[in-house]
Amino acid sequence: MQSLYSNGFEKIYDSMYQTFINYKDEYLFYSTILKKYTKNNVLEIGSGTGNLAKHFIDNNFNYQGLDYSQDMVNLSSLKLPKGHFMHGDMRHFKLEKSVDSTIITGRSTSYLLSNKDVSNTLQAIHINLNNNGILCFDFIDANRFFKIIKGGKHLYHAASFNNKHYSRDSYLNTNTSNNFMFDWHSKYFQIKQNKKILIADDKSEVRAFTKNEWELLLHLNNFKVLKFIDKPAYMFDCYAVVAQKIA
Template sequence: MANLYDGKMAAIYDAMYQTFVDYDEEYAFYNNLIQENNGSSILEIGSGTGNLAKRFAKNNQNYQGLDYSDDMITIARERNPNSSFTQGDMRDFKLNTLFDAILITGRSTSYLITNDDINRTFDSLYKNLNDNGIIIFDFIDANRFIPFTKENPLIVHEAVYENVNYRRESHWNTNTALENFMLEWSANYFTVINDKKELLEKDFSTVRVFTLNEIELFLYLSNFEIIKTIDRKTYAYDTYVIIARKKV
């Protein structure tokens, strides 16, 4: 698991991602999918620093967030004092209520590294959904991202947030010694002042990318029926978004 979401990194993540991700657009996209499927109670997993939560709260929707990282939840609660956030692991959780829709955005599925992680997550989602409830999640498309990282060994992201210039330099290495399609991601985070870089933090994580076929098969085996697949570009990745219904 990355340390990207702990301690000081949680605040750096929050500052940088607000410039990479258009959360208004992100909210409109996912909320449309939820509304198309009549989802009135919503659980967001990997709710992070609460940027989508803010939009759900503004529209008075029945929303709860769940995240593994206490530090991300602390920022989410500061941003959304009236929303409910629970610390938990998507691979094994049971909340007190069932939901119509469970959302996992921002490619948080990349942290489901083993097949066991995936199966346990889909199992947990199933148990926390109402009959005919839906899951909506995205994942990085292995078929496009692996060639991209080979052609672009250094990926730079620059962002300005509250008058501070940030720069992230990332390297992705395909590790074929590992099971599944795995990438080792190392990233250095800098502030840039007068063209001088100052290192803020280093992050290293192993993430998994998926082919569409394997996700389809995992869902089938966990008793979900796919209702829609959307090919979607996000700020740096080609992803698929899947909407799947719990079969009863």
């Protein structure tokens, strides 16, 4: 699962995703929600290479990042020496001090393949959140996305960053063997002198969710849903959910 996030690929991820995702807009999205609930300290789960962290740190949020890939953590710490990045698993983590808000970003919820994974994550977040703390995260909306990829769909993305040119050929198909899973086969290429050089070939099984699933999973794990927000992303139909810890 982590091949796309480690062993050197984290550097390519870092470049490519800065062309796929507008991290300034992501920051505006999350910070507007956190400010509304007067939350100034935040834990980002799935902090990746720190592209979103930079904006939180520059804007004086008390920020911590957590990621499962040690290579992602190392790269974000190198890029942002003022940042506090931890290696950990969202399903089982314990902070030294609880936080006022937690965000799970970049559709990292897609890696919570079982309902047990989801419950473990929500319980860990609950323990590490202050009373009335805010949880906000995005997820791929199975209801819309599965209608697009049903029967299989090819998608192509090009990315140019710092004079390096990359492309990604994806093939996606539904796989409902266990929850609303989908298979994502992606081939990553670097383009040099008009030649496509294969740099990674990844086959992952990831998960989309419906709003109803999250409503129930959050309720069962002592979070109150405040709202769902339609949040389309560069490739996926997504929602974000804002929830509050209840005792």
